Amino acid sequence: MTMLFKMYSRAYQGIMKSTAHLLNWQPPTVMNCVGCIDRLAPKLTEENIKKVLIVTDEGIVKAGLLDKMLDSLNEENIFILYIKAQWRILQQKI
DSSP states (O other): OOHHHHHHHHHHHHHHHHHGGGSOOOOOOOOOSTTHHHHHHHHHHHTTOOEEEEEEEHHHHHHTTTHHHHHHHHHTTOEEEEEEEOHHHHHHHO
């Protein structure tokens, strides 16, 4: 790494650190209860969340564990970006 690139990187990090408080960061909401899948879509609508990212693997999809949740999100007109991850690729990245 050249010295110029290191200086650029440090300046960028400093600017991001000093301006991060201006961004609208929201703490995550954890739903851990019986029947929380039924409550998820209405909660997202209440919070005015219109887009959801779901990352899962093929085994979860084949088992049908997402079907009920995806149906309830579709009923509330929430846009779903759905990614099926491959375990081998994840292992290489880690």
